[in-house]
Amino acid sequence: MVVSITGDQALVKKINMSxxxxxxxxxxxxxxxxVAELTGLNKATVSNLVSDLLEQQLVTEIGPGQSSGGRKPLLLLFNRHAGHSIGIHLDVHSFSIALCDLSGQILFEKLNLRLLHSDPVQVTEQLSSVIQELIDLAPASPYGVIGIGVGAPGMVDEQGCVLFAPNLGWEQIPLRQWLQDRFTHIPVLVDNEANAGAIGEYEYGAGKHVQHLIYVSAGAGIGTxxxxxxxxxxxAxxxxGELGHMTIDVHGRKCSCGNRGCWELYASEKAILDPQKSLPFHTLYEAIQAAERDDADALHFLYQLGEYLGIGIANLVNGFNPDLIIIGNQFAHLERWIKAAxxxxxxxxxxxxxxxNLNIVYAPLQQRSTLLGAANQAIRSFVGRAKVTV
Ligand SMILES: [Zn+2]
Structure with missing residues (x-):
């Protein structure tokens, strides 16, 4: 994107700087x-912008790098210590949270904290107190905590309002606004947890430099x-991405979304609740523990889960022609039991x-895909706000 607006010089400079x-x-x-080559900006402009960025401690210099003849150039780094970002993965029964530097390096984290209630006001309360703990732990830096990103399990609009999260029983919850009211000086962003997971894997995990990828977040339900x-x-x-609710059985069981026979009823933890199966375990965790003891019911159940997961993935592959499918969230841990199926x-x-040219992998970031993606969204937004000193 090269900007050629005349008139508002400050705006042009701000856009170029970001x-x-x-x-x-x-x-x-x-x-x-x-940088000039990659952005299409001319060298003098880049040189000016870089001096501002150095002065603002957003960029640092190392050097010298490889020369193509002549003086060896100094190399620029994004100053990952300029501030810190907080990323949260809100799941149906639990949440995970981390404080990272601006390169996604985790400094502190708390994984799989049990949600004490599912009531949205109380969830906001619980999240806020842990967010505050991490803010207090953040080391001193020029910009402090630059943003809070949240990945939530449901449909999230552009204002960060959770419109519909059937697995949490939430409708029309302005989660971003509620958190923003608590942390008035730190921008809060809320996105769908599978979108955040895709971003996390793209920036820091299996999806680096991959052009077309789909992150399948499978656990209590399925999102993509x-x-x-x-x-x-x-x-529009x-x-x-609500592909967990694509129909794979016309006459199937009723789903919490109102439809019947949705993919997630057969290929997520919800498959355990199928009344026709009367399984000897009640959660995915219990099924994994049984599978680790080579329990035949558990092994058979997990194999079937893999078959159904594959059915939905085949539909995604036909519909979107991706290079890479990343199976993430709790299912990132199921590779040894479901891979073949x-x-x-x-x-x-x-x-x-x-x-x-299709690859199918299990999220290398495991339960951190979404929280790192959410933290990254806050980082990208901070970079987008880079200030101009005219
Ligand atoms: Zn459904």
Whole structure:
């Protein structure tokens, strides 16, 4: 994006500065000449912007780098110590939270804290007290805590309002506003947890440099984050990705969304609740523990879970033609039990042409995909706000 608006010089400079800073963040270490090349801005402009960014401690210099002849250039780094970001993965029964530097390096984290209530006011209360703990732990830095990102399990609008989260029983909960009222000086962002998971894996995990990826967040339910060329595909209203509710059995069981036979009833923890199965375990955790003892029921159940997961994935592969499917959230831990079944379903059902360059992996960030993605969204937004000193 090269801006050629005349008139408001300060605005043009602000946009160019964010562009230069984002380019340095993503491509560091880079020389000024490379920043000019990557952004399309001219060298003198980049040089001016970089002096401002150095002065504002958003960028640091190391050097010298490789020279293509002549003087060796100094290299620029995004100053990951300029501030800190907080990322939260709100799940149906628990949440995880971390404080990171601006490169996504985790300084402190608390994983799988049990939600004491599902009532949204009380959840906000519980989240706020842990957020405050992490703010208090943040080391001194030029910009302090620059943002709080939350990934929530449900449909989230552009204002960060959770419109519908059937697994939490929430409707129309202005979560971003409620948290913003608590932390008035720190920008709060709320997005769908699978979108945040896709971003986390794209920035820090299996999805680096992958053009077309889908993050399948499978646990208490299923959500998907669809990413094309580094951007989440959001649809007209921002609600895309609710593929856990695609119908895979016309006459199937009733789902909490109102439909019947939704994918997540067969390929998430909800499959355990199928009354026709009367299984000897009641949660995914118990099923895993039984599978670890080689319990035949548990092994069979997990294999079936993998088959159903693969059926939905085959539909995604046919519909979106991704390079990479990342199976994340709690299912990131199920690889050894479901891998063969998932591959078998996909191989049998997806179009041959679509399978050629397809990879299916289990989220290397494991339960941290969403919280790191949420923290990254706060970081990207901070970079977008880079101030101009005219
Ligand atoms: Zn449904």
């Amino acid at each position: 562009l230069a800073l984002e380019t340095i963040r993503v491509h560091a270490p880079v020389s000024r000449a490379q 984050g669809i990413m094309t060329r580094g951007e989440i595909f959001r649809g 209203m921002g609600y895309s 998932v591959l078998r379903s996909v191989k049998q059902r997806a179009l041959q042409s679509h399978q050629q």
